[in-house]
Amino acid sequence: AQSVTQLDSQVPVFEEAPVELRCNYSSSVSVYLFWYVQYPNQGLQLLLKYLSGSTLVKGINGFEAEFNKSQTSFHLRKPSVHISDTAEYFCAVTFTGTASKLTFGTGTRLQVTL
């Protein structure tokens, strides 16, 4: 079965520290990969996506992610976080032949403190 796993439900980090949010997927077919952010009481906002080409993808707000096909991973990183990055982060994939539906992980709560 095709699935997405976000290994960490919560990640506490101090402001200006680096952070990595992990995402792994399981699929026997080609995938497109996405990271979305959800601020409290809001919908989802796209941070970045990988379709093809360079495996290092840069997104908004200083975030980047690297696609690793051999490890079936798409981890999200930021070299220096800010208080305003506190939010829920969701990794999502679309698999070929699934009517383009997004399959989401369970989310990682990033909590940035001073």
Added chain:
Amino acid sequence: ETGVTQSPTHLIKTRGQQVTLRCSSQSGHNTVSWYQQALGQGPQFIFQYYREEENGRGNFPPRFSGLQFPNYSSELNVNALELDDSALYLCASREELGSGETQYFGPGTRLLVL
């Protein structure tokens, strides 16, 4: 700001009732998808409409139904509400069906079933 709006923002219903949630997509977005996000979970795909026809469905029973209109608005209808239907309902729109296209999410409707 994604240009996708949803109404109402909050709704309280009792078990057995019916509910209609509304979404207004960006002009020119021919595809709309609906997702259910239970508390503490990632969004789950309900179904998708393309040019007013259903085009893909997730593991949701037939009491979940939808409509898409030529003016880029759409509805999600849920009959015979159950307690487990309590969730945030998100709609997402994009121009065409392509899996790699960015889906733009609305802020959601939070439904509470008592």
